[in-house]
Each structure stands twice: as C-alpha cells, then as structure tokens.
Amino acid sequence: MILIKIGGGAGINLKGIAADLGQLRAPFIIIHGANAARDDLAERLGLSKRVVTSVSGYSSVFSDPDAIDLLMMAYAGLRNKRIVELCQQHGINAVGLTGLDGRLIQGRRNRGVRVREEGRTKIVRDLSGKPERINVSLLQTLMDAGYAPVLTVPIIDETASAINSENDDITALVARETGADLVLQLIEAPGFMRDVRDPSSLIPHLSPEDISDWEMRAEGRIKRKLHALRKLLESGARSVVIADGRRERPVLDALDGLGTRVGDDHSRDLRGILRQPPVAATTG
Amino acid sequence: MILIKIGGGAGINLKGIAADLGQLRAPFIIIHGANAARDDLAERLGLSKRVVTSVSGYSSVFSDPDAIDLLMMAYAGLRNKRIVELCQQHGINAVGLTGLDGRLIQGRRNRGVRVREEGRTKIVRDLSGKPERINVSLLQTLMDAGYAPVLTVPIIDETASAINSENDDITALVARETGADLVLQLIEAPGFMRDVRDPSSLIPHLSPEDISDWEMRAEGRIKRKLHALRKLLESGARSVVIADGRRERPVLDALDGLGTRVGDDHSRDLRGILRQPPVAATTG
Amino acid sequence: MIAVGTAACPVCDSPVSLAADLTESEIIRCPDCGSELEVRSMEPAELVEAPVEEEDWGQ
C-alpha cells in the first residue's frame, strides 16, 4: 500500500498528481494539507493567524475555534473535495474524509505547552493535539471495496471535539498502523534541500543519521519537519521519497528517482512495481 | 431506515437534533443544507449570489465555479464537519460525505435552462443539475459497519465534475433508492404553513391531493419545495414529517406528533418504534 | 431589424439573419422551419438547436 502526502502549497500540481495516481496498480491513501488555501481564506475573511513557538523551538499555528472553522472550510471542504473531484476525473474512486469521520484519526488534546510571550513563560492551551490511533478497519473496508481514501485534518480528540494536528505526525501514524510500503511526500521543492534558496542543494539520499544531525541544528517548523521525518522512518515504511509536487508528472518522476530518497533502502527501483497502463475508470 | 433532512438555516438546533438522534435505535442517514452558512461566507468574501428564475417560475441560485467553491467550504466543510462532530459527541459514529465521495450521488448537468433576463429569453448553463443515481452499496457498507452517513452537496455529474443540486431532489432520490421508511424534514418553521407569517396557520396533515393543489398556485422556491415534496411521497416512504428544527428536542417532538404529517398514513404512532434509552457510544 | 449577418439553421439549413443586438446564448426561432435555436456564438455566428430541459433544474 502506498501513502501519498500532498503538501498544501498553491504551486502543487494536483491535476498532474491525480493523472499519475490513476496509473498506479497498488492501492493508495492520500493525506493532504491546505495551508495556502487556509491562509488565503483567513486573509479574505480578515482573520489573523497567531503562531506560537514553544520554549524548545517548536513553532505552530494557535488553533482557536475560528481556526478550526477555517480548517473545516479550507482543508476538509475546498481542498479535500477538489482533490476528490480530480481523482474521480482520472478513474480513481476517491472518498474524502477527516479524522472526525468515523473517528478515523483519534488524538489527545495537548494539556498545555510552554511558550515565551512578552517575557513570560505561559501555558498555552488550544484546539490542537497529537494523533494517537487510526480507525484502520474503516480504511480497510473502503479500500477493499475499491475506494481511495483522501484524508485531512481536523482529527477527533478524547472529548469527541475537532482539533488541529500536524499532517506529518498523522502521516507517520497512518504509515505505521496501515503498514505502508512506500511513503511519497510531494512538496513545493525539488526534495530535501541543504539550502531552500539554492536549487542545486538537493540532497539525493538522507540516512537516518543525517536526519538526526540536521534535527539538532534546525529550529521552528524545519525542526518539526525533521522530527516527523525521523518518526516516519521508525514507522517501518520500506521507502520514503520526498519529491517535487509542482512538476508535470510529479508521482511518475518521483518513482523514476527524482527527489530525495530517505532511509537506507535508496537503491530500490520503484518504477517497475508501480507503473501501469492507464487504469480503466472504476465506476461507483 | 430513517432519513433525516436538516435545513440549512442559522436557527436550526443542531445540538438538540444530535442529542435526539443519539437515542434512536433504527439506523439513519442525515442529509443537510447550509444556505445560511454559505450566504454568510459569500457576504464576508464579497461574493454576490445570482438567482435566476426559469420561464415557468422556478428560481434557483446560479452556480458558477465560485459558487461551487462556496458549497465545498460551507456545506461539505464547515456545516458537514460540525454536524459530524456533534454526532460523535452524542454517541453517533457519523461519516460525512458529499455526492463526489465514492460517486455517492451521481447526476446529470443541466443542458441549459431558459430564463428571462433583460427582456430576452436566454439559455443559462451553470454547474448544477439533477441527481439520478445513488451509490447505495457504499451507504450500505458504512451502515452495516455501524456508521451514520451525513450527506450534502456537491454531487458528481457525468463528466465527474462537482455540481450543485437541490437537496430536496437528493432527499427524494435517496429515500427511494434506500427504501427509507420514514423521512423527517427539520426546517425553520413549525411545519407546513398556510401563511409563513402566521404561526397559527400550521397544517397538521397534507394529503397528496393537497400538495398538487398547492403546487398549482405557488411560485419560485415554494413551487420547487412542493414539487420535491410530491416526489418524496412518490418515493414510497411510509411516513413523511415536516417539523420544527429549532425546538429543544426537535426529533423527539416530531415523533410525538408535532409538525405536519404528509401523505395518507398520518395516524401511525412513530414514538414507540423509535424511542430508546441512550445508545452506548459506539467506538470506531 | 439591422442584420449583421446570417447563420445556417442547424435543422433545415436555411439562412437565418441575426439582429445586431443579439447576444450569446439567446434563443431565436428559425423563420422557415420554426425550430427554437440558440445563439452559440456571434463571431463567427453559430446557431445550435436550443436544448429542451425539464423545468425544475439545479438548486
């Protein structure tokens, strides 16, 4: 089973991704973000985004009730259904779901995190938390019946409330609990870059040791990303690829070897296993 | 099986509805609107709503791509997931879906309808159409596994594109194809009113003949509503109830006999069949 | 009526003269066969048979 994480940037070529996925034989699950759509909507609605940074350098969006409404409109609504629509137009019988639906992604609301604000150390509680369990039987039921799950936030917490959560953590958890063989992360960059501003600084292979080194030196959101990448490796996925989601054929190019191969198993030829003549449109 | 249609008005008591539904023993499907949420969002985004009236008196919202984005944000996103959240908080393992997901509600885009604009008769084509088929096996698979489907627009057309459609038509089609025994429509009024401005003009019983008479004399949106109500009766549902979705206990009051009973079978006692001690929270 | 051109009727093929103030997607009737036609485009002028749709369409 393949897990495809589609970044939430405006430059991601969703149509190209859907066209490529239509050619895969192996079943797959999509997890996607929508930060660009959310930021655009927040701006048009005049809602400001508060980012808080924990005392040890992790920064993230403060999720108040307005922010959860935005998640529901931008992630669960607009982005999720446009991806489902594109999949349907390429012979993929997609079903879009959030972590709330069927208690698909169950998590725990954060007890309170220490942040530095105005020279004080404060506990910040909001509507966000960590994913802990996946309703794998719902995913299995859908995939056995020929559907492709397309997942996004919000997730559901212990009080059955909608909370925000980091898509990278969700990806690692889904990978582990579904035993994904390949995890493909499509982002708005050629792959993992030593220096995001320098296109030639692409790193073709990243071993687990590399990741831990980088994590020590990084800060804020990059630190989060590396932390999640390490956990993704620990999830047991045989191959992890980070590739450019803006290309004409993002998925096929990634399987051809473009982008960054993460983990020890970077020589594996992914093309043969997955490339297939176009799959006939599956009817509902 | 019970089909519950929840109106999209701001005054609907979603929490009360979820609490009541948590006490039902029979499986049910929810279909909901979100016109208030959509209008609010459209206004905040500065998007104007164009209403067109066909030459024979049917008026409806003109669905351009912006309008479909709004549907996805307000109906499929905000309203759908807030209803799913409330259901989960009352022991109902809800799964929110649009007609796109799993090709659940398949329709045909309208070929072009004649409207009068600026003294001319013109053909108007937009992203809307009529629902024609339901993917009943997906609904059955989910309900057999203990989930409660929560459905809304958009639906999917013959080119696998997202289109708008009238919730009343969808309700009639789902009722017919799933063989619903009871259809409960929860609206922002005590029931079917002779005169919406006169609270005492509630009509307790509406026979099929009454409906046809009313339909002759009505215009615009009311004409649509009556047309859809007639088709709902033709769908074979044994009991159809229109009741007030703003009450403290909207569903239980409706089963107690409040509101309007539609069709010939208005003496049936709905309370005994359905009232149950609170159902234990079903886990995912 | 100041005609700006003509287009063939898709049903009976006879020429239909198009008024200057005609707009796209407007409905006109062929003077010969009486069919209801839709102005698909003005430049170039193109007429198609007007679709017949059941009245109560989308929301």
Next chain:
Amino acid sequence: MIAVGTAACPVCDSPVSLAADLTESEIIRCPDCGSELEVRSMEPAELVEAPVEEEDWGQ
C-alpha cells in the same frame, strides 16, 4: 515584588505569594518544594501543577 495575595501550592500546600503583574496561565515555581505551578486564575487566586507536555505538539 508587590504581592497581591497568596495561594496554596497544590503539591506541598505551603502559601505562595502572587506578584501583582502575574497573568493567567503563567508559570511560577513554588519557593518551598520547587514544583512548577500554573496560575489557573487570579480572582480567586488558584494554582495547579503545570502540565508536562511532550514538546512538539499540534500543527
């Protein structure tokens, strides 16, 4: 430090004096047992043990 009142430390029960400019959800340390405490509310003054959360929490 101008104290505006005291509240009992939830861990060792000794009185902890609260500075005037203290704000809700701020973290302070009990001078006696050294536990990290959170100011749950100022009126009435209430202290609870500060939760310990794994660092990389929600998005």
